[in-house]
Amino acid sequence: MLNLFGRRRKSASADGQNEAPQGELPRHVAIIMDGNGRWAHRRGLPRIAGHHAGMKTVREVIRACDDFGIPCLTLYAFSTENWKRPEGEVEYLMRLPEEFFRSEIDELVDRGVQVRFIGDTTKLPTHTQETVRRTLERTKTNDGMTVNFALNYGGRAEVVEAVRAVAREVAAGVLDADALDEDKFAIHLSTHGLPDPDLVIRTSGEVRLSNFLIWQAAYAELWFTDVLWPDFDRDQLRQALTEYTGRMRRFGGLK
Numbered sequence: 716m717l718n719l720f721g722r723r724r725k726s727a728s729a730d731g732q733n734e735a736p737q738g739e740l741p742r743h744v745a746i747i748m749d750g751n752g753r754w755a756h757r758r759g760l761p762r763i764a765g766h767h768a769g770m771k772t773v774r775e776v777i778r779a780c781d782d783f784g785i786p787c788l789t790l791y792a793f794s795t796e797n798w799k800r801p802e803g804e805v806e807y808l809m810r811l812p813e814e815f816f817r818s819e820i821d822e823l824v825d826r827g828v829q830v831r832f833i834g835d836t837t838k839l840p841t842h843t844q845e846t847v848r849r850t851l852e853r854t855k856t857n858d859g860m861t862v863n864f865a866l867n868y869g870g871r872a873e874v875v876e877a878v879r880a881v882a883r884e885v886a887a888g889v890l891d892a893d894a895l896d897e898d899k900f901a902i903h904l905s906t907h908g909l910p911d912p913d914l915v916i917r918t919s920g921e922v923r924l925s926n927f928l929i930w931q932a933a934y935a936e937l938w939f940t941d942v943l944w945p946d947f948d949r950d951q952l953r954q955a956l957t958e959y960t961g962r963m964r965r966f967g968g969l970k
């Protein structure tokens with residue numbers, strides 16, 4: 716059902732499935748989607764089967780965030796380190812954006828989701844870049860939640876790129892080096908226009924940031940789970956959010 720703004724209304728389902736935890740929700744959730752390979756291995760399946768299952772979780776988590784009213788979600792889909800994986804696996808991963816586009820774009824548009832990308836997409840195969848372009852094109856006028864895919868992303872590389880941009884401004888005489896501050900610096904990051912992540916989630920038991928949003932996550936709450944990414948679902952997300960709102964209540968006003 717469409718509301719006055721032509722957007723689909725969030726329907727409160729009878730089973731409470733769509734209900735967000737009470738309290739101050741994060742404005743931006745960022746997720747390191749780890750454990751696809753291990754999930755597949757445990758089932759005697761090839762790693763790519765894990766990535767495929769992981770893509771279904773991406774769909775479910777976007778739906779859940781939209782239903783809960785989380786305005787922004789960033790997903791670490793491919794890191795600059797991931798090129799070191801076997802060639803066949805990388806090739807498969809580079810097809811996932813197309814597959815996702817094919818099966819999900821209508822629902823994303825219907826929900827008013829705006830898709831963005833961070834990372835150096837110019838180094839991706841042409842067919843992947845083409846999907847990135849089409850996805851941006853199809854969702855650019857949407858005014859619902861933002862889903863930000865990190866593709867060929869590395870936090871340090873992003874910071875270095877921003878430093879380069881600042882250095883160019885200083886060299887060109889448009890910026891006084893002493894006038895540089897955190898806000899003026901952050902303008903040059905690829906997340907410009909998005910709020911900093913309030914909550915970073917990592918699945919599959921690793922307790923590290925692994926070069927993900929290192930500048931932006933400076934004040935983020937961190938939540939780790941042993942659940943493998945393909946097994947992550949709405950209920951785990953709700954758990955993470957419930958813990959987040961609890962922490963906010965306890966530290967209310969002090970942060």
Ligand code: V07
Binds near residue numbers: 748767791830864
């Ligand atoms: C990828 C599935 C999720 C688990 C982590 C790694 C594998 C969704 C996308 C995607 C990318 C662009 C886009 C829409 C969806 C994706 C890669 C890997 C490279 F516009 N999942 N997913 N891209 N995995």
